[in-house]
Amino acid sequence: MKEQNITVALRVRPINPREVRSGARPIARVVDKNLVVLMDPNRDSDDILRAKRSHDHSYMFDVAFSQRATQRDVYQRTSQGLVSKVIRGYNATVFAYGPTGAGKTYTMLGKTGEPGIMALTLSDLFAKMEQNQATSRYRVTMAYLEIYNEMVRNLLGPSVGILDLREDAHGATVVSGLTEVEVHDSDEVMDLLTRGNLRRTCEPTAVNKTSSRSHAVLKVTVEQQSRVLNMCQKIRTGVLFMIDLAGSERAANTGTGDYE
Numbered sequence: 001m002k003e004q005n006i007t008v009a010l011r012v013r014p015i016n017p018r019e020v021r022s023g024a025r026p027i028a029r030v031v032d033k034n035l036v037v038l039m040d041p042n043r044d045s046d047d048i049l050r051a052k053r054s055h056d057h058s059y060m061f062d063v064a065f066s067q068r069a070t071q072r073d074v075y076q077r078t079s080q081g082l083v084s085k086v087i088r089g090y091n092a093t094v095f096a097y098g099p100t101g102a103g104k105t106y107t108m109l110g111k112t113g114e115p116g117i118m119a120l121t122l123s124d125l126f127a128k129m130e131q132n133q134a135t136s137r138y139r140v141t142m143a144y145l146e147i148y149n150e151m152v153r154n155l156l157g158p159s160v161g162i163l164d165l166r167e168d169a170h171g172a173t174v175v176s177g178l179t180e181v182e183v184h185d186s187d188e189v190m191d192l193l194t195r196g197n198l199r200r201t202c203e204p205t206a207v208n209k210t211s212s213r214s215h216a217v218l219k220v221t222v223e224q225q226s227r228v229l230n231m232c233q234k235i236r237t238g239v240l241f242m243i244d245l246a247g248s249e250r251a252a253n254t255g256t257g258d259y260e
């Protein structure tokens, strides 16, 4: 894929048994890796009078995934390239949005045996740092928070308190009191993510019985310093944000595509 600063990807999730029972059928078709056709749900090939009035719509993305795409396919073609950049001191953000039940949490977090983008990214990050151990020294910290009803909550702290947004001395917005934990391998990260997720605010919606009602933000900070003795050697810091936004029920019901 051509080098660019923003990649927009679309993933079509498989239709679920409940939708099949209610008479739904897939209308999104991924054509040619980055073109998605939304077929007119009212299209009826037997109805000759209306055949010419079908309102299919085509949309282009940087990359599009069909319902057959695996978690690793999605990771490799969206986020894998960011790992070496974050290690070199660049900042990057990966976020998922879409209506409730679209598959954001599945894509970002995954489930047992099907790890999502967060776990796959961190696992590669640690593997890459291991390869560079001889020449570089690293320190990795992570923080995990949720935003629910306009309130910021710490998902890794000893207790789930409400945190304040403040400005630091350089005018940057910071979350005051956010727990930053130093991590040493991807197992440790997975353990913290799992514990943090148990604290997330969940509530069933009409279309998703395991709906996460909050935005979850994972912040991973990588500090890198050369082992070659050089007094002028600066520490390079790269920050990776991975965000699972809460999906709007209104968007799911109306197909407006907006989100809360």
Ligand SMILES: Nc1ncnc2c1ncn2[C@@H]1O[C@H](COP(=O)(O)OP(=O)(O)OP(=O)(O)O)[C@@H](O)[C@H]1O
Pocket: 012, 013, 014, 016, 067, 098, 099, 100, 101, 102, 103, 104, 105, 106, 107, 205, 208, 210, 211, 212, 213, 245, 246, 247, 248
């Ligand atoms: N690509 C997929 N393959 C298999 N199952 C999927 C896929 N995408 C989503 N699902 C399943 O669909 C259901 C809804 O997905 P998920 O909870 O990720 O939606 P969401 O977009 O995060 O919704 P919300 O905004 O309500 O939290 C879950 O049971 C999830 O496991």
